[in-house]
Amino acid sequence: MANTFRLTVVAPDRTVFDEPAASWVAPSAAGYLGVWSGHEPSLIALKPGVIEVTDADDQIHHVAVGGGFAEIRPDAVVVLAQDAKLAAEVDVADEERRVEEARKALRGEESIFTQPEARHELDRAMGRIRASKKK
DSSP states (O other), rough: TTTTTEEEEEETTTEEEEEEEEEEEEEEEEEEEHHHHOOOOOEEEEEEEEEEETTTSSOEEEEEEEEEEEEEEEEEHHHHHEEEGGGGGGOOOHHHHHHHHHHHHHTTOOOOOHHHHHHHHEEEEEHHHHHHHOO
């Protein structure tokens, strides 16, 4: 495992992913960012979306994140996510309901979300739906 690094994705309630990885692609505030072993140390802001991980056995995993931060070191990446779910954990019907609620708020209709919350919620739910389709 010479060309791997430790990838840990932590949500407020649990550790979602903690395994050796060969590569990682994540939705940063500046666009998608790819990381391999030996990457220059960095701290990046993440936006809602899908993290794609290629593990040490060349298997691909998808993790939906609702934003957060990632600390990148040559031998490890630690993601502190606002929320995170593995693709297999996503309840698509629930996320589709959240998308509709967010859209109602953005149209100015009565919703469980305020307009400022709606944009983030829409991005987060759409990221989870995209992740679930990749499982």
